[in-house]
Amino acid sequence: MARPLIQMALDSLDFNQTVALADQVAPYVDIFEIGTPCIKYNGINLVKELRQRYPDKLLLVDLKTMDAGEYEAGAFYAAGADICTVLGVSGLATIAGVIKAAKKHGAETQIDLINVADKADCARESVKLGAQIVGIHTGLDAQAAGHTPFTDLNDIARLGLNVRISVAGGIKQATVQQVVEAGANIIVVGAAIYGAPSPAEAAREIRELVDAAAV
């Protein structure tokens, strides 16, 4: 099995805290995600800062674009994003716009299936348009209401689409093995790392668990 990537969700609103957290976990993660609240609050300068600080890390900007796909995402790809997210519920025209912007910059597009009614259909159509990643995502509010991403992950993985699968939504040490075995290629972790007494130690543990599960 190819080694799954670990994506650190940077969900603080504070610019300096975000950079400091990235510094702590950098040895253990593959992708820095600038989370949606964080990118809205801090804007494109944070993309530039992390790009400059970490030229060799993948940088995902969680725009969750809903409209004006090419126009909105284009600026973030130009600033150094490797991956931008677009909402599946935005519709195929917006998804196509983000994909067009990504291609222009030699970058990638992730479709976030959050709150999409027919996730299989959206994933299939997005792959046809050229998306490289589909994101199974139980958002923070849905998590608080008791939901998890596991059933959706299994359903999308079973389709066997030619696309990488990302999973997000409360993933922690106890559930890493389950999501790797279900076929996730990118494991997104936020609170289980930034909420831990030692984020670096939590990230190290998750790295070990992901690598062990992928053998």
Ligand SMILES: O=C([C@H](O)CO)[C@H](O)[C@H](O)COP(=O)(O)O
């Ligand atoms: O994408 C996220 C959320 O919608 C806010 O933008 C989180 O970054 C994602 O859910 C990962 O965080 P955890 O669920 O805390 O692991």
